[in-house]
Amino acid sequence: MTEACGTTPRIFLDTEFDPRDMSVSGLLSIGVTDDVGRDYYAINADANLESLLDHTFVVEHVLPHLPVIVNRGATDASTTGARGLLRRWGRRLRRWWRRGRTIEWDTSHPHYRYVRPAEQIAADLEQYFHAPTAPELIAYFGAQDICRLHSLWGSNWAEMPAGVPRKFTDLRVLADQLGISELPEQQGTAHRALDDARYNREAHDYLLRQKAQLVPADDLARQLHQHLPVISGAWESLTCQQRSDYRVAARKLLAQYDIRARREEV
Incomplete structure (x- = not known):
């Protein structure tokens, strides 16, 4: 490597x-x-x-990118209705919906x-x-x-x-x-x-x-505690839950505002 x-x-x-x-x-x-x-x-x-065959997401979104052939049976003519019934009627209808459908490898596919x-x-x-x-x-x-x-x-x-x-x-x-x-x-x-x-x-x-540009959430949490001391005491003396509350607030601010670190001039 x-x-x-x-x-x-x-x-x-x-x-x-x-x-x-x-x-x-x-x-x-x-x-x-x-x-x-x-x-x-x-x-x-x-x-x-x-x-x-009965996993709609995989059939529609994954299988098109694999070298397989889905042989569709006659029951696929009313696919939407079949899927609705599938959710309500479970295993029995699932077996019916799969009837006549198969998946096989497409050996001629470039992939x-x-x-x-x-x-x-x-x-x-x-x-x-x-x-x-x-x-x-x-x-x-x-x-x-x-x-x-x-x-x-x-x-x-x-x-x-x-x-x-x-x-x-x-x-x-x-x-x-x-x-x-x-x-x-x-x-x-x-x-x-x-x-x-x-x-x-x-x-x-x-x-x-x-x-490299944004203020780390943990640094902002410490700054919030320092300048808005809702809870007194040093950062190191806070409980895990108290620190977590400050971090949650910091992440919400970072998600809403573009807060960047100030570059100190040399």
């Missing part, structure tokens, strides 16, 4: 998945990229495709070359994560993403290679800490794992640029 001297390498992760299946068969695709643009993308050949068994994906990622310095893993609302990554080793940390990150940094948390409510609009293809991972890198770069 290429990295700058004295810096921690960063790897940006995204996955697409069936949220109802936490096993490796629920993983559909995975994309990672790093600070220097070294990409890895794979589609899970061991994914349970048939189980996706079919990314399809590989989960075991191979795990081996590839073991090599990808191998580095002298442990990388920082970064994702956006990434709790599911790191779980899906770990599912490649059965979510068993004892069997997981040492180089695979056990924790991650969440871009949404970083943004909240900076008081930033909106991130830049994604230019790539949403819900394609590699494009989403690349966007995570762009969003992280954006947050770093904002952090």
Whole structure:
């Protein structure tokens, strides 16, 4: 892995998945990229495709970016009505709605070359994560993403290679800490794992640029306590809840106003 001297390498992760299946068969695709643009993308050949037929979001937003063919049965003619009934009538209608529909791999699709068994994906990622310095893993609302990554080793940390990150940094948390409510609009293809991972890198770069200009929420919280001493005493003497209240107020101010650090003239 290429990295700058004295810096921690960063790897940006995204996955697409069936949220109802936490096993490796629920993983559909995975994309990672790093600070220097070294990409890895794979589609899970061991994914349970048939189980996706009644998951509207996955069918409409994820499958169009995978090398699959959805064979639609005659019952799809009244899809909207069927979905409404599906929500009300549950499993029996779900089986009826799936009747005549199948999903199969499209071997002629240009992205079919990314399809590989989960075991191979795990081996590839073991090599990808191998580095002298442990990388920082970064994702956006990434709790599911790191779980899906770990599912490649059965979510068993004892069997997981040492180089695979056990924790991650969440871009949404970083943004909240900076008081930033909106991130830049994604230019790539949403819900394609590699494009989403690349966007995570762009969003992280954006947050770093904002952090260099904005007052950190914790610093503003301390200033609020110093100049508006609703609670007496030094910052260090406050309880955790009292400090948290000041931080919440600071984040609200940062989200509403453009508060920047004053540069001292030399």
